[in-house]
Amino acid sequence: MNDISLKYFHAVAKTGSLSAASEELHVAVSAISRQITQLEEKLQLSLFERKARGMSLTPAGDILYTYSLRNTLEFKNVMSEMRGISNIQQQSIALACPEGMAWDFIPHIMAEFRLKYPSARFSLQVVDSGRATQLVREGSVDAAFTFNLQPEQGVEVSLQVPSPIVALLSKDHPLASQQDISIRELTEYPIAISGSGTTLSYLFDIACHIEGVQIIPALSSDSAGSIYTFASESQDAIALCGELTVARRAKRDGMVIRPMREAALAQRSLQVQIMSRRKLPVIVRYFLTHLTESLKKQNEHQA
Numbered sequence: 360m361n362d363i364s365l366k367y368f369h370a371v372a373k374t375g376s377l378s379a380a381s382e383e384l385h386v387a388v389s390a391i392s393r394q395i396t397q398l399e400e401k402l403q404l405s406l407f408e409r410k411a412r413g414m415s416l417t418p419a420g421d422i423l424y425t426y427s428l429r430n431t432l433e434f435k436n437v438m439s440e441m442r443g444i445s446n447i448q449q450q451s452i453a454l455a456c457p458e459g460m461a462w463d464f465i466p467h468i469m470a471e472f473r474l475k476y477p478s479a480r481f482s483l484q485v486v487d488s489g490r491a492t493q494l495v496r497e498g499s500v501d502a503a504f505t506f507n508l509q510p511e512q513g514v515e516v517s518l519q520v521p522s523p524i525v526a527l528l529s530k531d532h533p534l535a536s537q538q539d540i541s542i543r544e545l546t547e548y549p550i551a552i553s554g555s556g557t558t559l560s561y562l563f564d565i566a567c568h569i570e571g572v573q574i575i576p577a578l579s580s581d582s583a584g585s586i587y588t589f590a591s592e593s594q595d596a597i598a599l600c601g602e603l604t605v606a607r608r609a610k611r612d613g614m615v616i617r618p619m620r621e622a623a624l625a626q627r628s629l630q631v632q633i634m635s636r637r638k639l640p641v642i643v644r645y646f647l648t649h650l651t652e653s654l655k656k657q658n659e660h661q662a
Contacts, residue, residue: 363394364394364395364397364398365398365427366384367380367384367386367390367391367394367395368394368395368398368406368420368423368424368427369424369427369428369431370383370384370391371391371395371407371414372407372416372420372424373497375413375414375415376412376413376414377391377392377395377414379413395407402419402423404417404419404420405417405419405420406419406420406423407420421513425496425513425634425635428497428498428634429498429634429635429636429637431498432498432634432637450479450480450640450641450642450643451479451480451481451482451642452479452480452481452482452501452502452642452643452646453481453482453484453499453500453501453502454481454482454483454484454500454501454502454503454504455483455484455485455486455490455491455494455495455499455500455502455503455504456483456484456485456486456491456503456504456505457485457486457487457488457491457504457505457506457557458485458581458582458583459553459559459583459600459601459604460504460603460604460629461483461485462582462583462584462587462604463583463604463605463607463608464603464604464606464607465483465504466483467607468649468650468653469481469483471649471653472645472646472649475649476642476645479642479646482500484499484500487556487557488505488506488507488558489505491503491504491505491632492505492511492513492514492632495514495632495633495634496513496514496634498634498637501633501639501640501643502517502631502632502633502643502646502647503631503632503633504629504630504631504632505629505630505632506522506557506558506559506601506627506628506629506630507558507627507628507629507630508558508561508562508626508627511630511632513634513635514632514633514634514635515632515633515634515635515636516630516631516632517631517632517633517647518630518631518647518650518651518654519628519629519630519631520628520629520654521625521627521628521629522601522602522603522627522628522629523601523602523618523619523624523625523627524559524562524563524599524600524601524619524624524625524627525599525600525601525602525616525617525618525619526540526545526597526598526599526616526617526618526619527587527590527597527598527599527600527605527609527614527615527616528590528596528597528598528614528615528617529590529591529593529594529596529614529615530613530614530615531594532548532594532595532597532615533595534548534597534617535615535617537617538617538618539617539618539619539620540597540617540618540619540620541570541619541620541621542566542567542570542572542574542619542620542621542624543570543572545574545597546572546574548595548596548597549576549577549578549593549595549596549597550574550576550577550578550596550597550598550599551576551577551578551579551580551586551589551590551596551597551598551599552576552578552579552586552598552599553579553580553581553583553586553599553600554579554580554581555579558627559599559600559601559627562623562624562626562627563599563624565623566619566621566623566624569621569623570621577589577596578596583600583604583605586598586600587600587605587608590614591612591614599619601627601629602616603629603657606657631647631650633647
């Protein structure tokens with residue numbers, strides 16, 4: 360495989376068509392097509408499924424695409440080391456996560472980390488869990504924080520911790536003195552919850568179905584901040600959320616967090632995902648170590 364054929368292959372895989380790859384590379388469609396055909400002949404494998412509206416990777420093509428992405432990233436790391444610019448203070452960390460994690464938890468971890476490494480630089484893309492996984496898989500970010508109900512293909516899990524759904528309520532709420540709260544008890548109070556399409560909303564709907572109750576939220580929002588403020592400024596409201604999302608703010612503001620009684624609401628985990636078999640830059644490895652230590656301390660404190 361030569362660099363040109365891999366470059367053209369990568370462009371077609373990323374854009375999904377010869378014409379789009381041609382526009383990106385400023386190379387004739389025929390030249391790209393010829394390189395792809397020669398690459399397939401050399402490997403004796405079909406790398407793309409040709410469709411009327413584009414091209415999609417075959418299983419073999421997907422393996423090659425992942426390989427080329429990983430090698431490109433690692434080559435950049437090697438070049439940085441060879442040029443003497445691999446100093447930890449000069450490297451950046453690219454992350455992706457859902458909105459709930461971006462609201463408080465991850466910025467807090469970033470700020471903690473910069474106390475150790477003041478020149479560390481971050482970029483954070485706020486996307487849904489599925490998109491965060493995709494960004495890791497294609498090498499656009501170094502790591503992704505995702506809420507998952509099942510394993511994902513094409514990524515490695517650097518860290519996984521339980522992330523059950525909990526109830527957030529005022530210390531003066533009638534249910535604040537209980538050890539836990541049930542779905543049926545929620546029917547008596549205004550509920551705030553994330554919008555449809557999230558793992559939290561999905562598990563909540565399942566739990567309501569199992570218990571045979573229907574709950575229409577007083578607030579449904581994609582903003583963790585809006586949900587938190589709604590609950591913190593309403594003595595009777597209850598917000599359903601992940602504990603990591605709100606734990607620091609809740610402690611500061613005197614809010615109460617209670618576990619939910621239903622097992623269906625505990626079937627979620629927080630994963631930190633990285634590209635499979637990729638050698639991460641030193642600064643990223645240090646950050647993930649710091650994250651693991653911070654979560655361990657937090658879990659010990661909660662216990």
